[in-house]
Amino acid sequence: MKDRPLPVAHKMSASLGAFLLAALSLPLGGCGLHPLYAGGESGPAATGLRSIEVAPIPQRSGWLTRNALVDRLGGEHPGATYRLEVELDDTLTGFGIRGDAATTRERRTLRARYRLVDRASGAVLVDATAGSDEGIDVVSSEYATVAAEQSAAERLSQIVADQIVGRIARIMTVTPPRP
Template sequence: MRRLFPLFLLLGGCGLHPLYGGGPSSAAGRLLATVSVDPIDGQAGWLVRHSLIDRLGSASRTSAEYRLEVELDDQIVGLGINDQNTVTRERRTLRARYRLVDTSRAGVVVVDATAGADAGIDVTSSDYSTLAAEQKTLENVSDEIADQIVARLALYARRAG
């Protein structure tokens, strides 16, 4: 421990700062608390929207300072084919284009970005297990998309605030 002490002194000068340093009173915390999430089409949209609401702590705020608009593209593509010409592996890809709109500045878009996630799915002889795997994969990639979006919004808040 004694030999590591000088290394701890160097960490303070490296320029790294916690994104959520200060908790709810940080720039990221303040911005994220003022974001409303527009409805998103489809089952994937419902999952992503509710994941975002969970992470932002926002419900359907009507007087929010920012509005988050999200468009999704959800695809499942068969990858592996066995000797009976049957798909044995699928890849689920979820892509999101999102915009953070500042409602107090006449709808100026302050963040316009994309997020993406994908995962592989084993296709079995049981339709039920394959469908369950596809559903669970959709839930997982929806959470990953929401994490990416919230991290990007927090980064914007840190830079802007």
């Protein structure tokens, strides 16, 4: 088969496509995106998270959430620069009522209001909320229903801890902790 020259219109559209691709990729370099955990253990996010102490949180869901937070922050940090204070609202609501007035479905909701406080000055650096919810089937076995409620509390505490640490890590990369 003999090579034929491409039509002029095809050459122009290929050149235009390459030009548009190059032009559109230029703004991406200056958008300010960078990896959250850049620098590894010595990066601003990791260093900032290691400087946080988690205050005790009451109730079983508080214990679960505090443990999840401590795990994500790299352990206990007594004498840390910052203190994370968390207030939880853990609710279990029944709905899906049958004809005999029995509940067939529940919704477990875990909401957290948290504050990151500079221990030296008492200044509140972050005051925000996090939360999640999960549906639970109510079955004829009371044991199975209680187990499902407890499993939901464990999963929700993990989700809420992830939300809190993610938000604080982003803040630590913008405003690194003081030395």
